[in-house]
Amino acid sequence: MWRRTRFTQRLGIDYPIVQGPFGSGLSSTRLAAAVSNAGGLGSYGAHILGPEEIRATVAELRTRTGRPFNLNLWVPLPGEAALTLTESEFAAESARFASARAEFGLPAPTAPATYAAADFSRQLEAVIEARPPVASFVFGPPPQAAVEEMKRRGIVTMAAATTVDEAVALERAGIELVVASGSDAGGHRPSFLRAAGESLVGTFSLIPQIVDAVSVPVIAAGGIADGRGVAAALMLGADGAQVGTAFLACDESNASEGHKAELVKPSARWTSLTRAYTGRLARGIRTPMMMELERDAEVPPYPIRAWFTSPLRKAAAKAARPERQALWSGQAAGLVRRRTAAQCFAALIETTERAWRRSAAPS
Incomplete structure (x- = not known):
């Protein structure tokens, strides 16, 4: 039966369905709890939260659900936290966005002490202290000592791989669940052993290769938006x-x-991978802002470009200007509908059941 897998048994959940953790403030405790309460694994992307916010988020999730849930962090890539700009480089990048700031009435920025959204080591300490049922990571595994401490405290660890080599590295690091993240997925590509542009493997090519390479349970991700995708991933x-x-x-x-409105329009079928918004490769719906930023000959790396565009993206969201936002989306957006989380989850169960029965029916 498709509902019973090593993953559901490990976590004690009813269905092998995970709600993807959204970064950039797109997650909510309401959504994560709704998915967990429905029998799946709800997730919350916490990479921009400080330690106290992480503790508060875990506490709030516990008031909303008694079922397992997942808190997700970004592991900084080597040297990333120390990246900086010279005075002239800062002035040039600031000037690049002067007209956009004026459009939304935003002041000119001053150079920060660090461009990083948060201190990862302190975030990790807060996660270990708060003890969410599941802690997941992108851009590689956390330090070995942290993996061992989470295991000691009963926190199940999960991390994303975009290649077979990354999956093997995660298992060797002691990660208990590996997410096979195909290039179909929306948002940032979580590659960590090689450049993201060199690690673009489609989901349904990636799943069986990672399954063959590791012994831990594998969670498929990328381009899965209905039960046909769920069933196909399980069959692989x-x-x-x-x-x-x-x-x-x-x-x-x-x-x-x-x-949300853009995700259900026919135009959502056209997505692109771009570094323009954050300096890190990510998939989103093509917008005028994306095309404008892609004219830049050079894009500062993450987190520098993200630091400059974040206020603009937030202002555009507040002003209901989606054409000026980063509209993260996977390649299966053409299957997406506006609905509640409970309705979405129920539809996933129904369509998975239907696809599973069809696959088992005699020809």
């Missing part, structure tokens, strides 16, 4: 499926109304 050997864009469009997500 995955123990679960992660659904992102379909849940991002739900009422309970923290995406702006403009973002």
